[in-house]
Amino acid sequence: MSSGHVVIVGAGQGGLQAAMSLRQEGHEGPITLVGGEPGLPYQRPPLSKAYLKTGEAEKLALRPESFFETKAITLRPGTWVDAIDRAAQQLRIGSETLDYDTLILATGTRNLRPPIPGVERALDLRTLEDARTLRAALDQPRRIAVIGGGFIGLEFAAVAAGLGHHVSIAEAAPRLMARAVSPAMSERFRALHEGLGTELHLGNGVTEVTERGLLLADSVEVHADLVLLAAGVRPNVELAQQAGLEVDNGVVVDAMLRTADPQIFALGDCAAFPEAVSGRRVRLESVQAATDHARSIAKTIVKGDVAPYAAVPWFWSDQHDFKLQIAGLAAPSDESVALDDGAVLRFRGDRLTAVETINNAKIHMKARRLLGGDAVPARDTLLQRNYDLTAA
Amino acid sequence: MVKVTYVAHDGTRTELDGDPGDSVMSLAIAQGIDGIVGECGGSMMCATCHCYVDEDWAETAGPRMDGEEDMLESAACEVTERSRLSCQIKLTEALDGLVVHLPEEQV
């Protein structure tokens, strides 16, 4: 049984889950959850989906205020941690210090602001505060330009187009969601968004944000009176870095999700961890990674080093009436096999790495179970079954 | 107002008042019911909101939604014919008095 003081920095999806899982596993010592944002921990996924339509902020809270008292979790919202003193096992919060026995870094990411002239005119979509501002701006007909054709930009674009706004998207890569999905999937989403009346500028970076909209690399001007910057994020690694911990596109952790300092773990959006199958160092931005990391760390703190982290990644994105579901994790260079039913299987050599589907829960769930099983069928075996996962 | 009773695995009953349009999951989360996790926020991605609809309410609660069946297959506890994802049961006046039973575990 563990009885030390666990302090969690970052009260988002993963930080909260870590606190909850620690209690579930039977951690008896104090737990302090320190978060820079005001209010109760909340879900981000609806910020680019339902919230934009309904504006129901109270529905976003992950747990009610009473929960923290019941579970004896000290929540300190609106509190920014300035530094970690590893030798003293202490955090610095302004002029105050806070002792810890075990520290969990759950600091998430922040919006990447590329050095484009005029970029300060563009809005972000990361926090509830951002979403409020954005939603308020949608109260009148707008010409909207979105910088970045990734999940968040596209989800926002789909909602905005659905509400009757005129939307354009500028993406520097030649296709949508290029880092995360196969070319075949990118293509289906291109057709979806064009069908919604959205203007796509692919393979065309933004060179300037002006008061009239965007200026693109090919000198085309995109007229807009509202610009959303959705060109990716940066992990919040500064605390770890200043404390001398290794950082490589995220706070570097081992298979137990621990940093080189045995008292410090990292999880979720800010953590660079070894992928179970390949050992490749990855950083995921998903509810799944944040919550599964949190559960794994809580178990390790309470029960010791029982099992390395090995959960199968999954992800979803809702765009108009398409629900994209991804099981597993493909690298951009992994091969794609597009099936007649619309599913796309990704392979690295002989190994199935991911399955992408649209509105197909059956195949998605089948893929999650297959990828999580002991014997993932090899490519040849799958080919013999015509790549029918339900036959596997 | 729609009353919903949650029966925890140990038999503890909690009665909550929800609004039409809430889901059985979102009401439970908002009021801090322990036996429902609801990790994906109702996106039918996680199966951590599994519940068993009380026999008397099975018909009124209606059939499973598209895709619900597939997601339920990965639920942590036994799936029976009364199993539902509580995020997919939307409260209506007709469900006033609904009783759901919670599984031992969600993860």
Ligand SMILES: Cc1cc2nc3c(=O)[nH]c(=O)nc-3n(C[C@H](O)[C@H](O)[C@H](O)COP(=O)(O)OP(=O)(O)OC[C@H]3O[C@@H](n4cnc5c(N)ncnc54)[C@H](O)[C@@H]3O)c2cc1C
């Ligand atoms: C608009 C939007 C839509 C999304 N949609 C989906 C989706 O459909 N599906 C999906 O799987 N994922 C989605 N995600 C991603 C998902 O929300 C994140 O992966 C998840 O929130 C990560 O959890 P986390 O705990 O790692 O970080 P976060 O939830 O980002 O929490 C980190 C917290 O740490 C705080 N913090 C940072 N530094 C400090 C410090 N020094 N002191 C105190 N506090 C600090 C931050 O203020 C922040 O509140 C979406 C994200 C966004 C923004």
Ligand code: FES
């Ligand atoms: S809350 Fe995730 S499936 Fe119901």
